Amino acid sequence: MDIIIGRSLDDLEKYGLKGSIFIGKEYIKMENALSLANTVYLDVNLPHLILIAGKRGQGKSYTLASIFESLSDLEKDLLNNFSGLIFDTMGIFWTMKFPNYRDAELLEKWGLKPKSIKNCRIIVPKGLLDEYRNINIPIDDVFQLNPADLSGIEWVLTFNLDPTSNIALYIQKIIKRMKENNNGYSIQDIISYTEKLDIDSNMKNAITTYFENADSWGLFSEKAESIRNLTKPGYINILDISLYTAITGGWSIKNLVIGLISKKIFYQRLIYRKVEELEEIYISKELGTREFPLIWIAIDEAHEALPNDSITPATEPLIQIIREGRQPGITLVLATQQPGKMHTDVITQSDIVISHRVTAERDLKSLNEIMKNFTAQDIDIYMNDNLPKKKGAALILDDKSERIYPVQMKPRVSWHGGSDPTLIRKRLWLEG
Numbered sequence: 149m150d151i152i153i154g155r156s157l158d159d160l161e162k163y164g165l166k167g168s169i170f171i172g173k174e175y176i177k178m179e180n181a182l183s184l185a186n187t188v189y190l191d192v193n194l195p196h197l198i199l200i201a202g203k204r205g206q207g208k209s210y211t212l213a214s215i216f217e218s219l220s221d222l223e224k225d226l227l228n229n230f231s232g233l234i235f236d237t238m239g240i241f242w243t244m245k246f247p248n249y250r251d252a253e254l255l256e257k258w259g260l261k262p263k264s265i266k267n268c269r270i271i272v273p274k275g276l277l278d279e280y281r282n283i284n285i286p287i288d289d290v291f292q293l294n295p296a297d298l299s300g301i302e303w304v305l306t307f308n309l310d311p312t313s314n315i316a317l318y319i320q321k322i323i324k325r326m327k328e329n330n331n332g333y334s335i336q337d338i339i340s341y342t343e344k345l346d347i348d349s350n351m352k353n354a355i356t357t358y359f360e361n362a363d364s365w366g367l368f369s370e371k372a373e374s375i376r377n378l379t380k381p382g383y384i385n386i387l388d389i390s391l392y393t394a395i396t397g398g399w400s401i402k403n404l405v406i407g408l409i410s411k412k413i414f415y416q417r418l419i420y421r422k423v424e425e426l427e428e429i430y431i432s433k434e435l436g437t438r439e440f441p442l443i444w445i446a447i448d449e450a451h452e453a454l455p456n457d458s459i460t461p462a463t464e465p466l467i468q469i470i471r472e473g474r475q476p477g478i479t480l481v482l483a484t485q486q487p488g489k490m491h492t493d494v495i496t497q498s499d500i501v502i503s504h505r506v507t508a509e510r511d512l513k514s515l516n517e518i519m520k521n522f523t524a525q526d527i528d529i530y531m532n533d534n535l536p537k538k539k540g541a542a543l544i545l546d547d548k549s550e551r552i553y554p555v556q557m558k559p560r561v562s563w564h565g566g567s568d569p570t571l572i573r574k575r576l577w578l579e580g
């Protein structure tokens with residue numbers, strides 16, 4: 149029997165398999181042997197909060213990409229109303245553009261074929277375009293952020309400053325004045341304004357240095373376009389921000405990008421949800437393509453954006469989506485090696501958890517927190533009993549059915565960009 153994770157029995161009767169994607173196969177135990185049986189699908193009709201956990205190398209980036217591959221293959225009428233946005237903090241998802249010849253044999257066993265994902269777009273920060281071109285990855289578009297969209301506190305968090313320090317208080321005051329006195333402004337405008345202030349010269353230098361640094365990130369322009377460019381319907385939009393890893397405070401910059409864009413998406417969807425509801429009320433109106441698509445946002449290494457012991461520029465926008473994103477129709481897929489480090493809201497609010505193997509005490513503890521809603525057994529004991537020690541094997545905890553499913557996640561049809569580099573360089577898959 150087919151399993152659809154995240155779908156109620158009512159919806160199963162109404163829609164059958166429509167609006168679901170293939171994600172794997174269930175393990176069943178017979179006479180102490182594990183074998184693959186039922187096909188496992190994931191509901192994509194409703195918004196969800198999905199947590200993908202697993203220690204290094206167990207397959208969480210692979211699973212995340214595999215889910216988005218299946219999303220890219222939705223039927224046309226659903227695809228036109230959908231947009232995927234992956235914040236690629238590690239620079240590993242651009243390989244979706246290439247077929248996974250490496251796993252051709254495995255794919256064949258699953259009735260699948262290596263395939264490139266035609267409807268995915270790689271988008272990079274405009275100011276880093278040359279750097280990305282130098283490493284030869286295929287690029288479809290560029291993006292920028294508008295400095296006037298940032299609040300004082302967002303700048304402070306991005307610069308990793310203590311919000312109660314003198315410099316942080318000055319920066320917040322400056323941004324407040326900039327907003328009061330201007331419709332839009334560039335980073336250079338912030339610097340010019342600061343230079344004219346009658347304040348201690350050391351403080352002035354420190355502030356202008358922070359903003360000069362920000363200007364060098366190639367991220368900001370007062371002419372930045374709207375986020376529509378990042379939420380193209382029918383596409384998996386991959387925002388590669390991995391090159392910030394090389395800059396000091398790189399995670400703060402990445403988190404700023406995640407936070408600002410997520411916030412904008414949330415407000416756009418709130419507005420368009422009202423438009424859609426009006427369309428649904430007036431039965432004379434045709435329910436065509438949405439003006440702004442339903443969005444699936446994915447973040448790998450999500451404990452960096454949403455940690456449980458500090459605030460980042462992404463914290464507030466992501467918490468808002470976690471708590472209120474259902475209504476405007478935003479799904480969040482968060483992958484992490486360290487669920488024990490994630491903000492507790494993720495642990496308490498996730499309606500679907502895909503857990504590959506974890507071993508660290510703290511991570512087991514937070515997953516057990518979720519497990520206790522399903523069974524009295526500990527997650528590691530349950531895993532040892534019901535899952536083989538194989539990459540891509542995971543327990544799926546489904547809040548809708550209140551059940552746990554041991555699953556082998558499907559292999560990827562497009563090339564996996566996050567695999568470990570080996571010292572022996574050989575295309576073993578060509579040697580048959």
Ligand SMILES: Nc1ncnc2c1ncn2[C@@H]1O[C@H](COP(=O)(O)OP(=O)(O)OP(=O)(O)O)[C@@H](O)[C@H]1O
Nearest residue numbers: 204205206207208209210539540557558559566567
């Ligand atoms: N469902 C799967 N089917 C087949 N192989 C898989 C599957 N999932 C993962 N693998 C294999 O496991 C390897 C590691 O997966 P992946 O890179 O996603 O690990 P990870 O948990 O994200 O690790 P890291 O934390 O280091 O990023 C992949 O290169 C792939 O070979």
